[in-house]
Amino acid sequence: MDIKITYNTLKKFLETESGAEKIAQIVSLCGPTFDRTHKIDEDYLFEIEAITNRVDTACAYGVAREANAILNQQKIPCKLTENIYTEKLIQKVGKPNKFEIEVKNPDKILRFTALAINNVKVKASDKITSELLTNIGERPISNVVDITNEYTHYYGCPSHIFDLDKIGKKKLNLRQSKPGETVKLLDESLIELKGDDIVIEDGDGKLIDLCGVMGGVEAVVDENTTNILLIVPIYDPKSVRRSSLYSQKRSIAAQIYEKRPDIELALPVISKIAQTIVERAGGVIDSEIYDYYPHPNPEKKVSIDLNWLNKFIGINLNQENVISILSDLGFSGNTEGKILTCTVPSWRYHDIDIREDLAEEIARVYGYSNLPSILPASQLPALAPSSLLRYELKAKKYLAAIGFSEVFNNSLISNDLITKSTLDTKSHLKLQNSLSEDFEFLRVSLLPSLIQNYKNNEALFDKIRLFELSNVYLKQNSELPEERSTLSLTTNLTFRETKGIVESLLRHLNVKLFSWKETSEHTPCFSKELALLVIGGKTVGVVGRIDPQVRINYSLKTDIYLSEINFALLVDLISPNYSYNPISEYPSIIESITIDSTKSVSELTDAIKQSDNLITGIEYTESYGNKHTFKITFTSPLKNLSQVEISSIKSKILQVA
Amino acid sequence: METIENRLKDIRHDLDHDLSNIHSQEEFDQLKIKFLGRQGLINTLFKTLPIKDNPEIPKLINILKSEIEVKIDQKSLSLSQELRTTSIDVTLPGINPPQGSVHLITQAIEEIENIFARLGFIRRRYPEVDTDWYYAEGLNIPKDHPARDDQETFYLDKNIVLTAHTSNGQLHEMELMKHPPIKMTNIGKTYRRQTDATHNPMFHQFEGLLIDKDISITHLIGVTEYFVKSYFGLDREVRLRPHHFQFTEPSFEIDISCDICQGKGKINDKRCKICKSGWLELGGAGMVHPNVLRNGGIDPEKYSGFAFGWGVERVLMMKSGLKLPDLRQLFSDDLRFLKQF
Numbered sequence: 001m002d003i004k005i006t007y008n009t010l011k012k013f014l015e016t017e018s019g020a021e022k023i024a025q026i027v028s029l030c031g032p033t034f035d036r037t038h039k040i041d042e043d044y045l046f047e048i049e050a051i052t053n054r055v056d057t058a059c060a061y062g063v064a065r066e067a068n069a070i071l072n073q074q075k076i077p078c079k080l081t082e083n084i085y086t087e088k089l090i091q092k093v094g095k096p097n098k099f100e101i102e103v104k105n106p107d108k109i110l111r112f113t114a115l116a117i118n119n120v121k122v123k124a125s126d127k128i129t130s131e132l133l134t135n136i137g138e139r140p141i142s143n144v145v146d147i148t149n150e151y152t153h154y155y156g157c158p159s160h161i162f163d164l165d166k167i168g169k170k171k172l173n174l175r176q177s178k179p180g181e182t183v184k185l186l187d188e189s190l191i192e193l194k195g196d197d198i199v200i201e202d203g204d205g206k207l208i209d210l211c212g213v214m215g216g217v218e219a220v221v222d223e224n225t226t227n228i229l230l231i232v233p234i235y236d237p238k239s240v241r242r243s244s245l246y247s248q249k250r251s252i253a254a255q256i257y258e259k260r261p262d263i264e265l266a267l268p269v270i271s272k273i274a275q276t277i278v279e280r281a282g283g284v285i286d287s288e289i290y291d292y293y294p295h296p297n298p299e300k301k302v303s304i305d306l307n308w309l310n311k312f313i314g315i316n317l318n319q320e321n322v323i324s325i326l327s328d329l330g331f332s333g334n335t336e337g338k339i340l341t342c343t344v345p346s347w348r349y350h351d352i353d354i355r356e357d358l359a360e361e362i363a364r365v366y367g368y369s370n371l372p373s374i375l376p377a378s379q380l381p382a383l384a385p386s387s388l389l390r391y392e393l394k395a396k397k398y399l400a401a402i403g404f405s406e407v408f409n410n411s412l413i414s415n416d417l418i419t420k421s422t423l424d425t426k427s428h429l430k431l432q433n434s435l436s437e438d439f440e441f442l443r444v445s446l447l448p449s450l451i452q453n454y455k456n457n458e459a460l461f462d463k464i465r466l467f468e469l470s471n472v473y474l475k476q477n478s479e480l481p482e483e484r485s486t487l488s489l490t491t492n493l494t495f496r497e498t499k500g501i502v503e504s505l506l507r508h509l510n511v512k513l514f515s516w517k518e519t520s521e522h523t524p525c526f527s528k529e530l531a532l533l534v535i536g537g538k539t540v541g542v543v544g545r546i547d548p549q550v551r552i553n554y555s556l557k558t559d560i561y562l563s564e565i566n567f568a569l570l571v572d573l574i575s576p577n578y579s580y581n582p583i584s585e586y587p588s589i590i591e592s593i594t595i596d597s598t599k600s601v602s603e604l605t606d607a608i609k610q611s612d613n614l615i616t617g618i619e620y621t622e623s624y625g626n627k628h629t630f631k632i633t634f635t636s637p638l639k640n641l642s643q644v645e646i647s648s649i650k651s652k653i654l655q656v657a
Numbered sequence: 658m659e660t661i662e663n664r665l666k667d668i669r670h671d672l673d674h675d676l677s678n679i680h681s682q683e684e685f686d687q688l689k690i691k692f693l694g695r696q697g698l699i700n701t702l703f704k705t706l707p708i709k710d711n712p713e714i715p716k717l718i719n720i721l722k723s724e725i726e727v728k729i730d731q732k733s734l735s736l737s738q739e740l741r742t743t744s745i746d747v748t749l750p751g752i753n754p755p756q757g758s759v760h761l762i763t764q765a766i767e768e769i770e771n772i773f774a775r776l777g778f779i780r781r782r783y784p785e786v787d788t789d790w791y792y793a794e795g796l797n798i799p800k801d802h803p804a805r806d807d808q809e810t811f812y813l814d815k816n817i818v819l820t821a822h823t824s825n826g827q828l829h830e831m832e833l834m835k836h837p838p839i840k841m842t843n844i845g846k847t848y849r850r851q852t853d854a855t856h857n858p859m860f861h862q863f864e865g866l867l868i869d870k871d872i873s874i875t876h877l878i879g880v881t882e883y884f885v886k887s888y889f890g891l892d893r894e895v896r897l898r899p900h901h902f903q904f905t906e907p908s909f910e911i912d913i914s915c916d917i918c919q920g921k922g923k924i925n926d927k928r929c930k931i932c933k934s935g936w937l938e939l940g941g942a943g944m945v946h947p948n949v950l951r952n953g954g955i956d957p958e959k960y961s962g963f964a965f966g967w968g969v970e971r972v973l974m975m976k977s978g979l980k981l982p983d984l985r986q987l988f989s990d991d992l993r994f995l996k997q998f
Binding site: 354470 | 758760767770776777779784803811814833834839841848850857858869871872875879882883899900901909934947961993996
């Protein structure tokens with residue numbers, strides 16, 4: 001929660017010689033962050049970020065309390081000038097005789113204090129108050145209303161004033177709203193309630209307050225008001241948050257209530273406000289203070305072992321220093337040996353629970369910047385990293401080195417892209433709360449985006465080589481999808497060149513044994529011109545020409561070639577060891593052989609390989625119709641091969657046709 | 658005899674002609690073979706002329722042979738001179754192999770991984786799509802906590818989210834390792850319902866987690882400083898500010914000094930436009946909350962630890978002086994952009 005306070009307001013609570021800039025700089029490192037400091041006339045304006053669990057610092061008094069503890073630790077002279085919790089009340093607590101209050105929703109009203117003041121004179125605020133409110137970004141309204149806003153700013157405890165004479169039968173019924181009820185708020189907006197909001201209904205059945213969010217116009221204070229009812233309530237945080245969010249009224253009060261302000265502030269604050277109203281607007285206090293407080297918070301204690309503390313922070317702190325820090329922050333307590341038992345102050349009731357919370361208080365006020373920087377000398381963990389991550393990087397670097405550019409696409413894609421690439425939308429996981437149609441489905445293939453990437457570059461470059469190596473998300477029977485590392489390529493090279501790229505990558509990754517298989521099954525995105533990559537009997541990927549329909553859908557100017565590989569599976573099949581074949585001392589003989597056959601080249605290659613174990617290399621050269629030419633290498637590890645031996649192997653080879 | 662002399666004369670003539678037309682080593686080698694090779698002109702003379710009938714003939718051939726040898730040797734010398742001085746336009750552009758590129762984000766991830774690896778942190782990959790337990794409840798964020806209605810999280814259903822941070826890896830790592838020491842970085846894709854100049858709905862985070870005996874705040878500072886100085890440079894400073902996260906206690910916001918204004922917050926008396934008073938936010942960190950340790954099966958009485966989760970794109974943009982006006986440009990597929998890195 002971002003708040004603004006002025007330097008002069010801070011000095012109302014904090015006696016110090018320190019300048020605004022210095023305070024901002026020091027306090028930021030140990031407490032609330034002063035995002036910016038602006039010079040204004042004779043004053044400074046601080047923009048301060050109060051962290052969500054520290055609503056006690058969302059006001060001038062709270063910031064002063066923090067600053068006091070922090071500056072003290074830095075040996076900078078300063079003093080907190082008041083303790084609001086111990087000041088004498090302006091009026092005693094008792095029964096309300098001028099108004100009636102009934103709480104019908106006791107579990108939502110944590111505390112409710114109220115007080116009537118008669119014969120006030122409503123007019124504009126004085127210059128000082130108006131300027132203060134303007135500086136902190138609020139609009140001055142009238143002397144009495146401005147006082148409530150001013151005190152919220154001081155103490156972080158919201159309050160509200162009704163025109164007592166506009167409250168039907170001077171009766172307030174606190175209850176939960178019913179769905180469809182409407183309330184008109186002070187800003188003239190009419191809110192249709194969803195039900196279960198905290199509201200106040202007067203004796204005539206009118207709703208006069210959307211509690212914790214904004215007052216209603218029905219009992220608004222105006223220039224004719226003379227008798228007022230001042231309330232300082234504390235409401236259930238979740239209810240207020242809900243009402244505030246859906247009604248889109250993010251008032252300061254709502255932002256404070258949803259973060260659980262100090263329940264013990266209600267009485268002292270109502271007393272202070274009443275006193276100030278009498279001072280500035282005249283009037284007489286016409287009732288005792290009504291105080292509904294059914295379940296006061298029990299005392300809360302947290303213990304901390306100083307030995308543990310020193311280990312946890314990493315340095316040895318002096319015990320007196322620890323105690324003085326805690327005491328400046330409002331903790332009281334006692335020490336037994338090295339154990340400190342601290343009583344948590346009311347304004348920290350909801351954020352201090354365990355010893356780690358106390359450790360934070362001590363360490364931050366001591367100053368994180370006073371802690372040394374130490375590299376931990378811990379043992380190495382027992383489990384090695386996965387090879388998948390290593391191979392992913394190796395593959396990426398190799399592909400980049402042979403001309404491919406890596407793309408990062410969003411894991412979330414549109415229905416449009418899925419349809420264009422002829423994939424089935426139903427096979428995709430769909431977000432419940434997508435941001436837009438563009439990012440709605442978790443992709444099961446990288447190709448829909450990668451083809452689009454190609455399309456986007458088509459007009460700019462002659463040769464395009466793109467790849468992505470990312471997870472795809474596949475539905476499974478289990479709760480979570482399979483996140484599968486996948487590699488995809490798009491190129492406008494030829495089929496054989498694209499296939500060659502995959503083959504060279506495989507060799508680079510130390511995959512030596514792989515084969516290509518034809519298939520009659522349809523693979524989305526691919527035409528019939530495709531080959532399956534098979535390693536160890538498993539289909540690992542596919543290379544092929546784009547499906548003509550997909551080409552049309554993406555309006556591509558030419559055919560392109562695609563490949564998609566299950567990279568996770570591929571990595572499982574990589575041999576982690578290198579193998580070594582001794583190099584023969586005897587020269588190899590290389591001969592070209594042309595075979596006339598209707599078999600496929602890959603079948604012929606396999607068959608040639610099997611025909612004799614002196615064949616140590618087969619290189620396909622070219623084909624004319626059914627005539628296929630291979631360059632074949634013959635090597636013996638034991639001797640020079642004679643022409644006779646070669647001829648006999650060659651005749652074996654010719655039989656494979 | 659006359660015809661023989663004519664033949665020799667023809668060869669001499671031939672040689673002179675050939676020699677004057679030689680400009681490369683290959684042509685020279687061929688010429689040598691043509692005249693002096695096994696099947697060369699000289700040997701052909703020996704084979705075809707009636708040398709046995711006339712002892713003068715071999716004499717004449719041998720004279721011719723040594724003449725040729727001398728001329729060839731001379732040519733060899735002059736040719737090597739010629740080849741040394743003959744030049745092409747060496748300023749012509751080289752012919753390059755096709756050049757691709759590893760994406761900037763991959764490069765940043767590799768660098769980050771390596772920095773932490775030097776400190777013994779092992780990189781893991783944990784789910785991007787995870788259950789509420791690992792993502793929130795197990796990290797000490799109860800079902801009804803206000804942190805949950807920030808509306809930044811993508812849901813697949815009530816219990817399954819696209820992780821908005823990499824901290825879900827913390828509990829997975831504790832379950833995997835069972836016992837400290839635990840030292841891991843989880844670098845992965847994360848998702849938030851945001852898109853503007855500094856947010857892409859998908860981005861990357863790196864999570865660090867160290868759990869062992871006697872791990873203290875000073876260790877968190879040490880590791881953070883090691884990373885900042887390794888990644889951004891030795892002149893960058895680190896500071897911690899108090900913050901609040903549910904899964905760490907205490908929690909910090911970590912800032913590093915701004916390189917544009919050298920941490921002063923001002924350039925020539927004008928407010929630095931890049932930073933807040935000389936500091937840039939790196940991200941959150943903290944000591945692992947005892948509830949989170951317990952949820953991961955680790956006894957907080959015996960062990961303590963720290964964790965942090967920072968944005969890959971964020972450190973990349975902070976470091977490189979890329980001056981990208983929009984973070985989303987990192988996810989552009991334009992080869993004119995990609996090939997720059």
